Amino acid sequence: MDLTADDITWTDPTCPVARILDLVGDRWSLLIVRDAMDGARSFTDFVQRTGVARNILTERLRRLTEHGILERVPATTGRRQVYALTEVGRDLFPVVVAMRQWGERHAFRDGEPRSVLVDRTGASVATIWPVDSRGDRVDVDSTEVVHPR
Amino acid sequence: MDLTADDITWTDPTCPVARILDLVGDRWSLLIVRDAMDGARSFTDFVQRTGVARNILTERLRRLTEHGILERVPATTGRRQVYALTEVGRDLFPVVVAMRQWGERHAFRDGEPRSVLVDRTGASVATIWPVDSRGDRVDVDSTEVVHPR
Numbered sequence: 001m002d003l004t005a006d007d008i009t010w011t012d013p014t015c016p017v018a019r020i021l022d023l024v025g026d027r028w029s030l031l032i033v034r035d036a037m038d039g040a041r042s043f044t045d046f047v048q049r050t051g052v053a054r055n056i057l058t059e060r061l062r063r064l065t066e067h068g069i070l071e072r073v074p075a076t077t078g079r080r081q082v083y084a085l086t087e088v089g090r091d092l093f094p095v096v097v098a099m100r101q102w103g104e105r106h107a108f109r110d111g112e113p114r115s116v117l118v119d120r121t122g123a124s125v126a127t128i129w130p131v132d133s134r135g136d137r138v139d140v141d142s143t144e145v146v147h148p149r
Numbered sequence: 150m151d152l153t154a155d156d157i158t159w160t161d162p163t164c165p166v167a168r169i170l171d172l173v174g175d176r177w178s179l180l181i182v183r184d185a186m187d188g189a190r191s192f193t194d195f196v197q198r199t200g201v202a203r204n205i206l207t208e209r210l211r212r213l214t215e216h217g218i219l220e221r222v223p224a225t226t227g228r229r230q231v232y233a234l235t236e237v238g239r240d241l242f243p244v245v246v247a248m249r250q251w252g253e254r255h256a257f258r259d260g261e262p263r264s265v266l267v268d269r270t271g272a273s274v275a276t277i278w279p280v281d282s283r284g285d286r287v288d289v290d291s292t293e294v295v296h297p298r
């Protein structure tokens with residue numbers, strides 16, 4: 001896998017946020033990652049879950065595979081190939097969870113039905129929030145981006 | 150603000166991840182949010198930082214304002230209006246931090262210069278990771294999405 005291939009043109013080369021957005025920063029790529037985390041594996045799985053057009057899905061699966069976020073693996077039955085998250089792709093879990101939790105807080109009216117992320121005991125996953133080295137919550141005001149010289 | 154306006158067509162109405170992606174799930178919107186967190190306020194600030202085309206920026210600023218993520222406020226000097234994150238927009242902080250940290254881990258070669266997010270003491274913000282109710286780390290394998298009936 002080579003996430004830093006020379007043929008990627010970075011929008012803002014020194015910014016890690018901009019780099020992840022260049023790699024997976026579009027709605028369909030992130031929905032595909034979400035579905036892969038939720039068990040989707042075959043082309044048909046992804047079509048059915050996202051409702052994405054087949055040509056867009058083909059292109060996004062190719063890009064996600066090229067960037068080392070998905071990999072093609074043999075299906076457990078038959079000779080088909082399916083898609084699985086790589087370790088790098090699985091490492092997007094905090095990103096997807098943070099997005100989910102913001103969505104839960106702000107994108108639903110009271111009482112609207114929504115899916116829930118639960119742990120093995122069936123309890124909701126705790127809210128994640130950045131903290132400093134002492135464990136105190138930090139936010140936009142108490143942090144600063146230091147740019148390289 | 151009305152994030153759940155009737156005129157939004159949700160890609161996957163019961164999924165909080167899909168809803169946030171319908172609201173801010175494109176590269177430019179998230180770069181604009183990033184820049185607003187880093188102090189950008191005026192149209193010119195956003196043009197200079199992202200390099201985004203002016204027509205795209207105009208459209209994204211309008212959408213982010215409509216969705217209640219940015220608001221127009223008077224500039225401290227003059228009669229100009231500038232853009233500020235609302236509370237809902239500031240609440241995207243964990244999403245941007247999670248993206249940044251993935252970018253740091255996977256999208257840079259060793260030694261490539263990159264920006265750093267620091268707290269008031271100058272220390273890097275700690276890595277965020279979802280945990281269960283006991284504080285143990287969870288991941289794709291130890292969690293499950295429960296869909297509404």
